Amino acid sequence: MKKAFCLFCILLLLGTAAQADVVEDTWVCLKCGMESSGNACVTCNEPRGVWACVDCGTRNLSGVCSNCGKEKKASLTQQAEDSRMLFALPAVHYLAAEGDAVNLTRLARYYEKGLGLPQDAQKTVSCLRTAGESGYAPAYVYLARLYDAGITLEQNYTLAFEYYRKASEMGSAEAFWYLGSFYEEGTGVQRDYELARDYYLKAAELGDADAWMSIAYLCLHGKGMDADPAKAMEYYEKAASLGSALACDYVGYVYMNGTLAPQDPAKGIEWYRKAAELGNARSMYALGYAYQSGQGVEASLEEALRWYEKAALAGHSNALLVWEALR
Numbered sequence: 138m139k140k141a142f143c144l145f146c147i148l149l150l151l152g153t154a155a156q157a158d159v160v161e162d163t164w165v166c167l168k169c170g171m172e173s174s175g176n177a178c179v180t181c182n183e184p185r186g187v188w189a190c191v192d193c194g195t196r197n198l199s200g201v202c203s204n205c206g207k208e209k210k211a212s213l214t215q216q217a218e219d220s221r222m223l224f225a226l227p228a229v230h231y232l233a234a235e236g237d238a239v240n241l242t243r244l245a246r247y248y249e250k251g252l253g254l255p256q257d258a259q260k261t262v263s264c265l266r267t268a269g270e271s272g273y274a275p276a277y278v279y280l281a282r283l284y285d286a287g288i289t290l291e292q293n294y295t296l297a298f299e300y301y302r303k304a305s306e307m308g309s310a311e312a313f314w315y316l317g318s319f320y321e322e323g324t325g326v327q328r329d330y331e332l333a334r335d336y337y338l339k340a341a342e343l344g345d346a347d348a349w350m351s352i353a354y355l356c357l358h359g360k361g362m363d364a365d366p367a368k369a370m371e372y373y374e375k376a377a378s379l380g381s382a383l384a385c386d387y388v389g390y391v392y393m394n395g396t397l398a399p400q401d402p403a404k405g406i407e408w409y410r411k412a413a414e415l416g417n418a419r420s421m422y423a424l425g426y427a428y429q430s431g432q433g434v435e436a437s438l439e440e441a442l443r444w445y446e447k448a449a450l451a452g453h454s455n456a457l458l459v460w461e462a463l464r
């Protein structure tokens with residue numbers, strides 16, 4: 138039987154089509170960071186397209202701040218980089234909506250945590266996939282870590298591996314390190330220390346100093362290579378000299394305690410200082426202890442307090458207790 142449309146049906150169809158045409162596109166409000174449509178924000182009533190200059194606070198409509206001359210794009214980029222997440226949100230959301238991969242990756246964090254926007258696991262994933270597809274490897278690493286951790290998303294080692302692999306193909310040192318750790322731990326794959334070593338080496342070649350620590354560990358325990366403590370120590374020192382804070386701290390520990398190399402407290406202190414400069418809280422605490430006990434340095438309660446305080450400020454919880462007790 139032939140399908141026939143009556144005039145009424147055709148009018149109805151045309152009407153639907155016309156209605157679809159007038160659906161306005163959504164835009165991101167630069168005051169509250171929410172999506173809106175129409176000429177004013179449905180959440181805060183700010184007119185469409187108004188932006189507040191990050192330097193002087195002036196509200197503008199045109200592309201350049203009328204008060205200080207700052208360009209809109211520069212203002213938004215600066216705002217999006219601000220560490221105060223709620224302050225940064227409108228700019229992050231706006232730039233992400235324009236398809237900017239770095240800001241799509243930032244926006245994922247807001248959806249993941251429900252920060253300033255409703256928590257939304259699906260949107261978290263779609264932001265990261267879009268950013269990854271456009272060639273931004275950190276987005277895939279982030280997505281892989283979500284599947285790996287299984288907190289925001291249901292744990293899925295196969296997908297985690299897949300996204301680490303994609304990111305590694307894009308040259309991400311971090312992704313190579315994670316692939317190595319999957320093979321070392323046997324997470325979702327058959328444990329394979331030699332493959333682990335190869336992936337760690339790739340990460341190290343790409344500039345991940347911490348990866349030398351993982352290689353050192355395999356070497357120390359004879360996994361994927363012959364056990365060789367002297368060689369392992371060389372790898373630890375390599376990681377440290379390349380700027381791995383963790384390795385500086387560990388090498389400091391080795392020289393303080395004579396575990397993998399002959400005890401040499403002066404050297405230990407030197408490495409602890411390097412690690413502390415790189416922000417390592419454990420080394421700051423260790424320096425506090427060294428000054429308290431006079432190990433490798435002349436004992437000084439004042440210096441000990443200074444280092445315990447630094448360690449506490451860097452987030453070392455035991456340092457806070459010791460600092461309070463000593464004071």
Ligand SMILES: [Zn+2]
Binds near residue numbers: 168180181183
């Ligand atoms: Zn708004």
Ligand SMILES: [Zn+2]
Binds near residue numbers: 190
């Ligand atoms: Zn301005």
